[in-house]
Structures are given as structure tokens and as C-alpha cells.
Amino acid sequence: MCEEGPDPKLQSPTCAFPFIYKGNFYSTCTTEGMSDGKHWCATTSDYDLDKRWMYCNITGPDPSIEGPSCVFPFIFKDKSYNMCTTEGRSDGKHWCATTSNYEMDKKWKYCNVTGPDKSVESPPCVFPFLYEGKFYLNCTADGRTDGKFWCATSSNYDADKKWKFCQEDSGTASSKEPPRCVFPFTYNGKYYNSCTEDEREDKQLWCATTSNYDRDKQMTFCTVTKTGCVFPFIYKGKAYQSCTSVENNEGRAWCATTPDYRTDYQTTKVQKWRLCNESDCVFPFVFHGKSYHSCTRDGHSDKKRWCSLTANADTDKAWLLC
Template sequence: MAFPVAVLLYTWVFLPLAASEVFPPCVFPFIFEGTSYSKCTTNGTKDNQPWCAITSNYDKDHQWKPCTITDYGGNSGGHPCVFPFIYLRHTYYTCINKLSQGRFWCSTTGNYDKNRKWSYCADTRLGENYPTRACVFPFTYENKLYSSCTTAGRSDGRLWCSVFKNYDMNPSGAFCEPSEQAPCNFPFIYKNKSYSSCTKEGSFDGQLWCATTPNYDKHSRWKACATEEYGGNSNGAPCFFPFIFKNQSYENCTNEGEKSGRYWCATTRHYDVDLKFSYCADTKLGILEPLEEGRLLTQPPLAVPGNNTDSKEQCVFPFIYKGKSYSTCTKDGLFSWKLWCSLTANYDTNRMWKYCNPSDLQNQNSTQPY
């Protein structure tokens, strides 16, 4: 077996792409030398080229093909898969074989319904029990309803979804892992409207989402918004605020030092000591309001974690914000109708703030001239 497969692999790799498309799809699982294989294998080859059987029993039929290791063909000319993608208003995180004579394909943009661009999937992406159904929202897991991907029931912090309405009755799911680990891009444009946080607008399954580029209308790149911490080497443990990173205190999530740009948080007080982190829920992020001159005020570090309206810290009046002196609480810079104040004399330098409460309004009045 080793020699014939090696020879066939050698001849196949020099065929043009169009010729390679005549191969039928892999069949998983398949039997080779009495062993069952649920994905492409290099066993039996001398050059470590992956292959698969195209019937359920290679020992009997001797029918096989070399496995493709990159996405190929389609009307995208082999452009890589993009996950998640929308097909017939459903969300897919895996390649599918609908209407394709058993061959797996994927969208090469985040929305097949909109762009109609696709490629055949690399065989090395596939395997036995590979989910081919869309995520279903909401779904039931352990008698609890979930309207987004979750880490529930997992110890590794990976986000997943059910592909049936009731996972307890039909335990089949898919990992909610995008093809590119990019953060939400706030603000983003969708149907010519600007969004500063995750939205359900345009979502057919009620899933919160965000674009991963500044303009969804142009690029069709998006991700499902995580509503809880996930991944990292803490396996999705909750954020701990404030935490110390590089001898600096952080009161909210940061993307400093993260190559993908995703926001993260420490899960213990001293990241510098414990080196434990999770990626932050996307719903904790976003832009509150664009400021003048094109600058943006992102969610600033809060004085205390949790509900900042309960902060016992005192406003400092007057304070400097964007070079201007404020002797009262202000709405400047925020989308919200709420009033805020600085907790130091110069917000531009220290960037410490909180929402004002009634006692702060009393204090501000006492500092104003009659």
C-alpha cells in the first residue's frame, strides 16, 4: 500500500485544478488495513501526503484520493473559507455539503446570501462526525436557554452552539470559532448606519453580532458577539478588576500586547505574577460616542468594577477634559444621556471617571460661584 499511494500522490499534485475536481469526496470513516479512520491520514505513504478513501472500505475497494490541504475551486478560485458565514439566513461555522453532491464547500465572505462567493473546502478540514448544520438560536442546554454561543459545560473555555433546538435531546453542536481571530471593529457601518456596539439588526436567528472591519456593507466580515469571557489560558474564567499588567492598573479590558487585536483581561489581580487571562465578552466593549476632530472616547477605565453608579469616589471639580475646564458633571463625549465627571483634576492625563449620582450634583453646586 505504501508504494502505490506515494506514486499516485506524486502524479496527482501536478494535475491542473480543474482535473482535480473530478475526484469524488472523501468518505469518513473508512477502513484501511483493518483500522477505521475518521479524517485524512498519512499512514501508508512515504512522503507524508494526506489521503482518504472514497468508499467506506479501502481494503476492499482500493478507491482513494489525495486530500486537498487548501480550499480550492468554486467561483472564488480557491479563496479561503470565511467563518462564520450566512447561507439561507442561517449561521455556519463549518463547511457544508448542501446541494453539492456530497462535496463540502464554504462561503468566502461572511454572507453567501449577499455575495454568492464560494470555494470547495480542503479535505483536511473534514472528518467523521463533522457538523454540517447551522447553529440554532435560541437552544436549550441542561434545561437553560441560550441565545448566543456559550462556554457552558466546557472546561477549556471554547465557545460552542447547538445545531438543534434542544441539545439535551439531540447532543450535536459546533464550535463558534471564526476563521480569523479578529476583534469587533467599533464603530462599523451596516446598511449605511453606524453601530458602536454589538447589534441584532439584520440577524435572522436573533444572534448578537459585530463587523470585524469598519464597513460590513463593503467587506461582509463579521463575528458573533461573545456575551461571556472565553478562551485564554484561564479557559474563560471571569475577568478580575482592577488587575496589574506591566506594573499598571487596568480597570477594564485591553488589547495591549495581543497580536490579533482582541480584548483580554486578567483573571487574577496580578497578571505580571500569575500570567492568567481570558478574552473579554464582546458585549462589554464598544464606543460610547465619537468626539470632535474624529477622536473617539472608548469605554474609559472605571473607578470601581461593576456598577459604576455606585462608586463612592468623589468627583473632582473643576476638571480638565479635552483642554476645557468643567465645574459641573457633563454629557460631553458620551452617547448616553447620563452625566459623568472626572475623578482627578485632569481627565486628559489620568482618564479616571464615573457616572455622576445625586450627591455629586450637590457637590458640583457647592463649587459654583453665586
């Protein structure tokens, strides 16, 4: 143990994430400050203040027998895995077995060593996203030795390790805004006129970005804001990407809290909508590549103050007058 690291005399029982050590936040176990290379964590939110910590119990693959290339599916603790996993590791790193049965052979490797690993690929781009402490507003080849463009599919790749390859157009990754929902679209032979959660175990709303998902397999997730607005929502056959004042007698902005306002009302007789206000604003948000922490007049010729309803006004076009 280095003098700078945690003091063994003060070891105590349960990890607290995130914790502060030397002014930095840690969301997983770390070897920082340890001369023996062992993983440890703080057991309060501020090690610098409380000096309380413990060794992490790495119960996953043994680092001393790391091996070369992922085999899927593989067995770990009697469960079958079809992609890299963090199961069994207290440091949060993705790994895979390099034979079909880790329990029998104890052969494995870390995933995602030089950039996104194809074995943990997942669907559609989220902008901006964080990768190695830097924000990206479009697809990038950073971190890849093959030069292919990729994007994160959550706002924080460093934390979530979720990503996908970007589609290429004439050899250059597309940096244009992501595709919009197309209504109606066909899925499993059925027509959809609004976002749906059909066939998704996580109940996330999604839509096809072409008229035929069965043929093209192109989709994107729909947006549900922190206050419950659904974008796009359908009202009288038209898709709305942000709050609207249409048919509101007082001219106030509103949104539906269901994918298809009229159809759902006819079915349930419950009016699923709400007035929009500044509590719907998301801060910070990105507009023209710049981050905003409050309402702005930028980009509006009438100089009215506005905010974004999502983290990225450039891609989502969902906004509200403040």
C-alpha cells in the first residue's frame, strides 16, 4: 500500500458508489493509490474525508489465466451468455469466455480494450454521448484501430458500454441528424400509426424509420420526457415532435402523454395530455454544437426565449418557449 492510498487500518465493510478519492469520482472499484495492484472502494461517499474503505471481492474470471478470443455462447455459473458481461466482476469491466464453458476451462479475456467491441454492440445513436471524458455530437472513429465510425446508444459510453456502428455513405460516416419515425409502418404484418412498445421486454416505445420494418429492420426509439410527454405523438393523424398549441383555446403549449392521443382517448375515455411549462426543459442541452444551461434566444428570429425538451435540440427538434 502506498502512503497516498487508503490506510489498511481503517478498512470497513460495504462499497459506496460513486465515491471521491483525491478529488476524483469513482463509480467502480479502482487500483489507484495501491502499490499491490488490488482493487478497492470507499465505503462512504467521500474517502478523502472519511478514510473508510475495503478491498473489492473480484469473484469473476481470474486475471492470471486471461486468454485470447471470445466464444459465444459461453457458460458462466450455469448461465449461458451471448455477449460480453460484467457478471462476477466488482470493477464493472466487460469480459467474455474464450471457450464455450468458463466453469470448466477458466479461459477468458476483457472486452472493449481498444474501443467499442462488436460483441457488445446495441442499437440506435444517442447524441451527444460521452466517450473517454469527451462529448461527441456525431459518429466517430476514435478508439478503433479499423477506422470504422461508431456512436454510443446511451448518453454515456464510459459508464454503459452501449454502442453501434454508424451507417456509411460513400465511405464517410453520416453526421446528419438521425432518421425520424415513419407512420404508418408495418411490423409483423400489422400496421402501426404511432410509436409502440410491442415485442419489447423493457417496454420502451419505438417506431420504424421506413414504411416496412419487416423488410428493412430500421428503427429508432421514441422520446418520453422526464414529465411524461411522448414524442412524436399523433394528434388527428399528424405527428408532433414537440409541444404544440394547436386547438388550445388559450394558445398554451401542450403534449400528449401517450403515443396516439385521439385513438387512446376513444379506447380509454381518459384524456392523456398535459400543459407544457419550463419544468419540461432539459438542462444542459446542445444546440448548434453548444451546451446551454438555461433558456436561450439563440436561433429564434423573434428573440423569444426557448429551451430543449431533450438533451440535444440539434437532433431531436423538441423545444418549448420559456
